[in-house]
Amino acid sequence: MRTHYKKPFAQNNNTAKPEKKMKKSTALLANGNVRALAAQIILQVLDQGKSLSTLLPEMQSKIKPQDLPLSQEICFGVCRVLPRLEWIIRLLVDKPLKGKTRIVHCLLLVGLYQLLYMRVPEHAALNETVNATQDLKSDNFRGLTNGVLRRFLRERETLLAVVDKNWQTNHPDWFVNKLKKAYPNWREIIDANNQKPPMWIRVNQQHCSTANYRQLLLAESEIQAFSADNPLALRLENPTSVQNLPHFADGWATVQDLHAQWSAILLAPQNGELILDACAAPGGKTTHILEQAPAAKVVALDVEESRLKRVRENLARLQQKALVICGDATEPHTWLPDVAEQIIGRKSAVQFDRILLDAPCSATGVIRRHPDIKWLRQENDIAQLVALQQQILTALWATLKPNGILLYATCSLLPEENSQQIMRFLAETPNAKLEPLPFSQQESAVGFQFLPTESGGDGFYYAKLRKLA
Template sequence: MLLTQRLAAQAVTAVLAGRNLTDTLTAQRSRHSLEPRQRAAIQDISYGTLRRYGEVSFVLAKLLSRPDIDPDIRGLLACGIQQLAWGKAAPHAVVDFAVQVASKINGGRAKGLVNAVLRNFLRQRDSLLAAAQADELASSNHPAWWLAAMQEAYPQDWHSVLAANNQHPPMSLRVNRRKISRDEYLQRLQQAGLDGEALGDDGIRLLAPVPVDRLPGFTEGLCSVQDFGAQWAAPLLGVEDGMRVLDACCAPGGKTGHLLERAALDLLALDADAGRLQRVRANLDRLGLHATLKQGDAGKPASWWDGQPFDRILADVPCSASGVARRNPDIKWLRRPEDFAQFATQQAQMLDALWGCLKPGGRLLYVTCSVFVQENNNQLAEFIARHADARQLPLPAALPANGQLLPNERHDGFFYALLEKV
């Protein structure tokens, strides 16, 4: 547990210093020989701490006499508070191991502080957590600017949006209809002792998440793990056999696979990152599907486009990823308000460039995994104002009319807008 606590604290410290959590955990695993249970515990502690960092930070402010403590000690204390407040480990073990980790930081000068703060928290646990819950900002577990933006954009729903971001995400599957029907796969799950709920055309939400190696036929390509919100892309695009289709920014390939499961397509899967394209290839190979994979910038077609227009384009553009913050809790603390200007510029450039690759009568689906209006309805309105030949098509009744899916117990947050070139 000592190594687990030390690496979890280092991961949280790295995020608070501006580094990506997934990259940090990946780097740790390359440096240390970690058992699966250790990797799971490190992820559990670091994810849990960042999900509830608003409350944790509030509590630390009450317990510390001064805010400017060593960042490594703050990360260690944050993880300790999270474990003592919501974890399952024995409190005396959490405190003891935290003190041992502190003894290795800067000559151990802060081990007394760590011991005193964590024991003081245990004495005042209930009152401190109640005070954090009573504080609107702390209990939201989001930065103040994010809280304010959600309150403005969703005056009726902001509380549920932020609450969903702080929960564990659901685990949803997409059944490969080329190999098995959804009802048949539900039976396979039941035979394996797993319970699931049917969603949409091809989806299943597991009532309890499991490792993929417990999913019947996963390695044979019978199913994929994909959030139900993301499973709307392929049916909305309305692909049919023989169509020429572009999946721009395709990695990691979930939507690529879904498109090919629904129709026999001439599909170009494009992504700027060669390493991520390898992951797309691996996913398609597992599913028994084929696409042409090419590395390239979706905003600069001259470097990859052969001039033949596409019937359909899936524009899953780079965004803040605010709709999937519960899967990536570091996003809440890494994003800044000024990031949206850069995202908006990149999104607009990609949309304009991709529109020129679409044939008349063709359709483009604009997708983000964001809940911020700057990236969604605002971006869409500006695009339509620039292009007189763009007509927005209505979405199915099962989706919100404005295209904005907010995160809930069934899916993450996504935005969809279907455009036709008239």
């Protein structure tokens, strides 16, 4: 998933979003106490605009490995159902907890999520959450925390009857309004977003067929998997650690969403071609291109050097080679000479046979994987992202050979970033032709929009463009 690219936003890792202008960063102080650390993380998401992708790695060094799944479940879960939890707190707390007491508010979110959604025994969830007030240096609120959570347990049915009287979207209003305008089935999209995501893997056909790997999963790891319309994809019955996937370290399989896997297939790379994977981190699409065309000359470009570490790690695991370049896709002239020098041995003009542009976007198609997107993304971010996409698309089009292919992709659900973006580009670019995609759609459709479904893939958009001679 790519969500943004250099200015006007700061870059994170694969689950990153454009972050709000942050206050001074708050270090995670509560060593070892999972609930206290989770409350601190949620506070930084809600009040400082940081993403879980940035914060959770910091947590890993402060808790026991066996507590990591619990901490992740709490943090992701609170962000997934935040409005419902907030409503319960409003019914239970007379005076809003603001300023320095916001951390106690976030601790209450942590406690309520456990009591409502997790299998943690009630007494353990309550006691450990109350004890976390000490780690958060909020001892004065121990009684309040204890009282609120115990009252919820006593009055649970009455409180939930009030809270759940009307169907809740658990999404910001501005985003719901955009979905209503774009999709008649907007409620289904909302429901899918509120589910936990399925785990999809891509089978490397150089090692094993999809059918044989499915049998291998069952025989070696007792993992049930299901196939899809994508010939390389398998959905696991239950998410699991990659360590449980047979020959994962040898590159036999890669974790990648079902709809994201179409990128390399639609790009249709050929051996010997010079191919650019723009906005390449963390490298899932780069490695997929090389699985499809092992003798292609692939350039993996990203604006953040720190993000390219993941690209190199994925290439190494799959024993593949690509030219990894740190550069800004809006300014090809700053890095194209280096590409030419390393590819053809001298700094000269060079053009690509194919370009995969997984453009920076709102990431509104992957909300179920990254529910903090709902609270980090702002409505006024969209226009800035659309302008950035337009800038990158125009800049990279100039680097494409005549008769070359550019595949435009986003993990967004918003027409402004997808079909409307491509319609504008086609209207302004005489030598751009829209190519058909192998999906059932209306003849007038511009590109193809995948929508998130409970057992299917994430929201993803594709448009395939050919550069006329």
